[in-house]
Amino acid sequence: MSKALQLRQKAGELLNAWQKAMELRDGTTDVEQRKAKNIEVETAKAAYDQIQVELRDAESMEAAQTAAAGEHARTQRSVVQPGPAGGELRDLNKIRQQYSMVRAMRMASQGKQLEGLEAEMFQEADREARAAGISLNGTIRIPNIMQPEQRADLAVGTNSAGGFTVATEIGQLINILEPQLVTRKLGATYLTGLQGNIQFPRNNGDVSSVWEGENTDNDASDVTFDTVTLSPKRLGSFVIIGKQLIAQSSVSIENLVRSRMNFSIAKAVDTAAINGSGSSNQPTGILNTSGIGSVAIGANGGVPTFANIVDLETAVAVANADMGRLAYLTTSGIRGKLKQTEKTSTSTAQFIWTDTMGPTGRQGELNGLNAFTSSLVPSTLTKGTASAICHAILFGNFEDLLIGQWAGLDLTLDNITLAGKAQIKLIINSWWDVAVRQPASFAAIKDAKLS
CATH class of the missing domain: 3.90.1690 (phage-related protein like fold)
Structure with a gap:
C-alpha cells in the first residue's frame, strides 16, 4: 500500500473523529463541558489539518516519481534519484516548478x-x-x-x-x-x-432535565438532529x-x-x-x-x-x-x-x-x-x-x-x-x-x- 493511500485512509478516520468531537460538543449544554469538548474539537481539527499537509506532499512525490519514469525522465527533468530506501526526493519544490x-x-x-x-x-x-x-x-x-x-x-x-x-x-x-x-x-x-x-x-434541540419524585418516572426528553x-x-x-x-x-x-x-x-x-x-x-x-x-x-x-x-x-x-x-x-x-x-x-x-x-x-x-x-x-x-x-x-x-x-x-x-x-x-x-x-x-x- 502506498504512503499516499495510507494517509488518505488516515485522513478519513481523522475527519470522522473531528465530526464526532463536534457532535459531542454540540450535544451538551453544560458550559464547562462544552469548553472541555471544544478543546477536543480543536485537537481533532489540528490533527486533520496536519494529515492533509502530509498527504499533499506524499501525493506530489508519487506523481513526480511516476512522471520521472516516463516522458519526464526522457526530457531529463527528473529530480528523483535512487537512495538507500529505493528512491529519495531531492527537491520537492523543483518538481512542482517543472x-x-x-x-x-x-x-x-x-x-x-x-x-x-x-x-x-x-x-x-x-x-x-x-x-x-x-x-x-x-x-x-x-x-x-x-x-x-x-x-x-x-x-x-x-x-x-x-x-x-x-x-x-x-x-x-x-x-x-x-x-x-x-x-x-x-x-x-x-x-x-x-x-x-x-x-x-x-x-438542534436541547435535552431537558426535570427534578422528579423518588419513585416517579422521568419525563421523556427527545433529542432532535x-x-x-x-x-x-x-x-x-x-x-x-x-x-x-x-x-x-x-x-x-x-x-x-x-x-x-x-x-x-x-x-x-x-x-x-x-x-x-x-x-x-x-x-x-x-x-x-x-x-x-x-x-x-x-x-x-x-x-x-x-x-x-x-x-x-x-x-x-x-x-x-x-x-x-x-x-x-x-x-x-x-x-x-x-x-x-x-x-x-x-x-x-x-x-x-x-x-x-x-x-x-x-x-x-x-x-x-x-x-x-x-x-x-x-x-x-x-x-x-x-x-x-x-x-x-x-x-x-x-x-x-x-x-x-x-x-x-x-x-x-x-x-x-x-x-x-x-x-x-x-x-x-x-x-x-x-x-x-x-x-x-x-x-x-x-x-x-x-x-
Missing part, C-alpha cells in the same frame, strides 16, 4: 496532446475528479495536489497587461490557485479533496491571454495569469461565504443563513455604538456559542468610522476600534477581540429610508463556517472567440460549497451607517 501551465496551454492551443509532466497531471486530475464524483471536460486539468512554480506575463507589448513582468529567470514558488481567503484568517474550517456530498449531523450538507457547486471564471505570450517558452507568464485566476476564485468564494444568496447556484453565506443572531440599530439604521458591538457578542453568548475562533468582520468604511467614535460620551480618546496588531494577522480589535475588514462585506444594504447605504457587521465563531473544495481545476482554451484579436480565453471551472454548522454561532448588524 509543471508549466504555459507549456500545457501552448500544446493545447496547437491541437497537440499533452506530454510529459503536464500529461501526468492531467491524468491525476481525472483521478481526483472521479473520486469526487465530478466530470471534467477541459483540455488542461490541474490536480489539487499540484503547487508548481509559477511564471508571469499577459501581453508582451503592453506594460499594463504584463509587459513589465517579462523576465529572464525563475521567480519564487507560489501556490497554484489557492485562495488566500479572509475567512481562512478568521478561522473558517477549510476542507479540500472532498469526495461526494459531506454531511455533518447537528443537534438535522444535518448540514456540503455539495459541490461549480464556480466558473475566465482570463484573457495574448497568443503572443503562449509562444514564449521562457519565464514569468504563469505568475500573473495564475494570480489573476487566484484573485477571481478567492473573491467569489469569500463573497459566497460572507453573503452568498443561496439561490442561482450560489452557496448560502453567513448573512443569509436562517437562524443567526440579529442586532438592529434603528428603524432607518444608524451609526454603530460600542453598545451595538457588545450586543453582537451577547447575542452569540446567550446561545451558548461564544467559543472557538471568535472575531468581528465588517467593511473598511465602518472600521474608519469606529476609529473616530469614542466608546462613551464621557471617555477620553478611547475609541471603539483600536489598531492593536497581533500574530494572528488580525487588522484590529473590537471589544477586546480580533477584528477584520473585507471589501466583500456588503455596504449597500437598505433599512427603512436608508436606501443602499447600510453596512454589515458580523460577529461569531468562524470555526463553524465550513468551506469545502472538490477536485482540482478544469481549464478549457477557447482560441476561436477572440481569434480576431490574437487572444485566447482561458475558462476555469472549480467546485466549492459553503455552510454554517451552527447558525447561533453568528450574529449580524445589517443597518450600520457612516453618518
